[in-house]
Amino acid sequence: MINEPLRIAGEKVARERVIEVRFPYTGEVVGTVAKATVEDVRRAFEIARRYRPALTRFERYRILMKAGEIIAARRDEIARLITLESGLCLKDTLYEVGRASDVLLFAANQALVDDGQVFSCDLTAHGKSRKVYTLREPLLGAICAITPFNHPLNQVIHKVAPAVATNNRIVLKPSEKTPLAAYLLADVLYEAGLPGPMLSVVTGDPREIADELLTSEHVDLVTFTGGVAIGKHIAAKAVYKRQVLELGGNDPLIVMDDADLDEAATLAASGSYKNSGQRCTAIKRMLVHTAVHDDFVERLLAKTRAVRHGDPLDPATDMGTVIDEAAAIEFERRVDEAVARGARLLHGNQRRGALYSPTVLDRVTADMPLVAQETFGPVSPVLRFASIDEAIALSNATAYGLSSAVCTNRLDTITRLVRELNVGTVNVREVPGYRLELTPFGGIKDSGLGYKEGVLEAMKSFTNTKTYSLPW
Numbered sequence: 415m416i417n418e419p420l421r422i423a424g425e426k427v428a429r430e431r432v433i434e435v436r437f438p439y440t441g442e443v444v445g446t447v448a449k450a451t452v453e454d455v456r457r458a459f460e461i462a463r464r465y466r467p468a469l470t471r472f473e474r475y476r477i478l479m480k481a482g483e484i485i486a487a488r489r490d491e492i493a494r495l496i497t498l499e500s501g502l503c504l505k506d507t508l509y510e511v512g513r514a515s516d517v518l519l520f521a522a523n524q525a526l527v528d529d530g531q532v533f534s535c536d537l538t539a540h541g542k543s544r545k546v547y548t549l550r551e552p553l554l555g556a557i558c559a560i561t562p563f564n565h566p567l568n569q570v571i572h573k574v575a576p577a578v579a580t581n582n583r584i585v586l587k588p589s590e591k592t593p594l595a596a597y598l599l600a601d602v603l604y605e606a607g608l609p610g611p612m613l614s615v616v617t618g619d620p621r622e623i624a625d626e627l628l629t630s631e632h633v634d635l636v637t638f639t640g641g642v643a644i645g646k647h648i649a650a651k652a653v654y655k656r657q658v659l660e661l662g663g664n665d666p667l668i669v670m671d672d673a674d675l676d677e678a679a680t681l682a683a684s685g686s687y688k689n690s691g692q693r694c695t696a697i698k699r700m701l702v703h704t705a706v707h708d709d710f711v712e713r714l715l716a717k718t719r720a721v722r723h724g725d726p727l728d729p730a731t732d733m734g735t736v737i738d739e740a741a742a743i744e745f746e747r748r749v750d751e752a753v754a755r756g757a758r759l760l761h762g763n764q765r766r767g768a769l770y771s772p773t774v775l776d777r778v779t780a781d782m783p784l785v786a787q788e789t790f791g792p793v794s795p796v797l798r799f800a801s802i803d804e805a806i807a808l809s810n811a812t813a814y815g816l817s818s819a820v821c822t823n824r825l826d827t828i829t830r831l832v833r834e835l836n837v838g839t840v841n842v843r844e845v846p847g848y849r850l851e852l853t854p855f856g857g858i859k860d861s862g863l864g865y866k867e868g869v870l871e872a873m874k875s876f877t878n879t880k881t882y883s884l885p886w
C-alpha cells in the first residue's frame with residue numbers, strides 16, 4: 415500500500431492524520447495521503463513566495479522533457495496507479511498518461527519560445543522614433559492550483575507544466591479522491607531536476623485548509639478546475655487575486671439531418687462513455703434532428719451495447735467505474751426521475767456499487783434535471799429538434815457554455831452554429847473534448863470566466879507583461 419507524505423518544497427513531510435484512497439471497484443484501500451494542517455499550507459506558500467527561480471529557458475526545457483521521458487517509460491505503472499485511485503479503466507488511464515506526456519512536450523517547447531513583442535512608436539502623426547518592448551515575467555507571489563478527480567494526472571499537469579515553463583512557484587492541492595498521481599508527478603519533476611521550492615503538493619480536508627489556500631497573502635493567482643459551486647465560492651473568496659476557473663459543462667452533440675449517422679453515433683458513444691462519462695467536455699445532451707432521430711438512436715444503442723464495462727484493471731474493459739457509489743446512486747436517481755417524467759429508458763441504468771452501466775434514454779426534455787444540470791457520468795440523453803433555430807435555442811438553454819460537437823457537412827449550418835452557440839469551442843465532426851494540449855481551451859457562462867487553459871494560454875495567465883521603451 416502507498417502512503418504518501420506531503421511534499422513541501424521538495425521535502426517529504428509525514429503527518430499522523432491521513433486520508434484513505436480507495437479503489438472504487440472493490441472499495442479496498444489502496445493508499446493513504448497525509449492530511450495537511452493550515453500551518454503546512456502556510457509554510458508551503460511562504461517558501462514559494464520567498465524563492466526566486468532562476469532557471470534558464472534551456473533548463474526549464476530540459477526538466478520538462480526529462481519528466482516527459484520518465485512518464486513515458488513508466489506509462490503502464492502510472493496508468494495502473496490512476497486506475498486504482500479513480501476506477502477509470504486502463505484504456506482510459508493509458509490514454510491519460512499519453513496526454514500528460516504531450517502536455518510536457520508542448521510546455522518544454524514553449525519554454526524555448528521568446529514571448530516578447532516589439533512595437534514601433536512612429537505609427538501616427540504624433541508618433542516618435544522609439545520602440546516599446548514587452549517581456550513576460552513570472553508572478554511575484556505563488557500560484558495556488560486546485561484540481562478535480564476526473565483526470566488525476568492530466569488536470570494536475572495542465573497547471574504544473576506551464577508553471578515550470580514560466581519559472582513560477584506553485585502549490586498544488588489535488589482532489590482528495592485521487593491524490594496519488596499528483597504526488598508521483600511531483601517526484602518525477604524533482605527527479606528531472608526541478609528545484610524543490612518551485613513545487614509543493616498538499617492534500618487535506620478542504621474544510622480545514624481551503625481558506626488558507628484561497629486567501630494567503632503569498633498567493634497571486636488561483637487556478638481551479640472543478641465544479642461550479644466550488645468555483646463560485648472561490649471567486650467570492652479569493653478577492654483581488656487573479657483567478658482562472660475551469661468549471662462544469664453540459665455539452666451538446668448536435669446531429670443535423672444530413673449527418674453521417676454512423677459517424678455521429680460513434681462520436682456520441684465515445685463522447686458519452688470515455689472516462690466513464692466524467693469529462694467536463696463529455697457529451698451530456700444529444701440533440702438530434704427529428705428526420706434522423708430513430709435511425710441515430712438505433713445506431714447509438716448498438717454502440718452502447720458493445721461497450722464492455724466492468725473491472726477497470728482488465729485491459730479489455732472499455733469503461734470502468736465512476737468515482738464512487740454516491741455518484742452512481744445520483745445518476746440512477748436522476749435517470750429514474752427523468753423516466754417518471756416521461757423519458758424512455760432504452761438501455762442501462764444498472765448499478766453495482768460504483769459500477770454504473772452506459773445508459774441511453776430518449777424523449778428527454780430540456781426541463782428534466784438529468785439534462786438541465788450537469789450529470790457527470792455515462793448517460794446519453796437524446797432530445798429532438800425540428801430546425802436549426804430550435805437546435806441553437808436548445809443548446810444555449812443551459813447555464814453552461816464549455817464546448818460542443820456538431821455533425822453536419824453543410825457549411826451554412828456550420829457557420830451559423832459556430833457563430834451562435836454560446837460556448838468556448840465548437841468541434842465539427844469531432845467530440846466536444848477534442849483539442850490539442852497546446853491550444854486554447856475553456857468555457858463561458860457558468861463553465862468559466864472566459865480565461866482559457868491549454869499550455870499556451872496558461873503560460874500567459876501565469877505571467878505578468880512588463881513593457882519598457884527605448885529610444886531606438
Ligand code: NAD
Nearest residue numbers: 561562563588589590620624640641644660661662663694
Ligand atoms: P469539485 O468542485 O467537487 O472539487 C474540485 C476541487 O476543489 C477538489 O480538489 C476539492 O478538494 C476542492 N475543494 C473542495 N471544497 C473546496 C473549497 N471550499 N475551497 C477550495 N477548494 C475546494 O469537483 P470534482 O467533483 O472533483 O470534479 C468534477 C467537476 O469538475 C465537474 O463539474 C467537471 O465538469 C469539472 N471539470 C471541469 C473541467 C474544465 O476544464 N472546465 C475539467 C475537468 C473537470
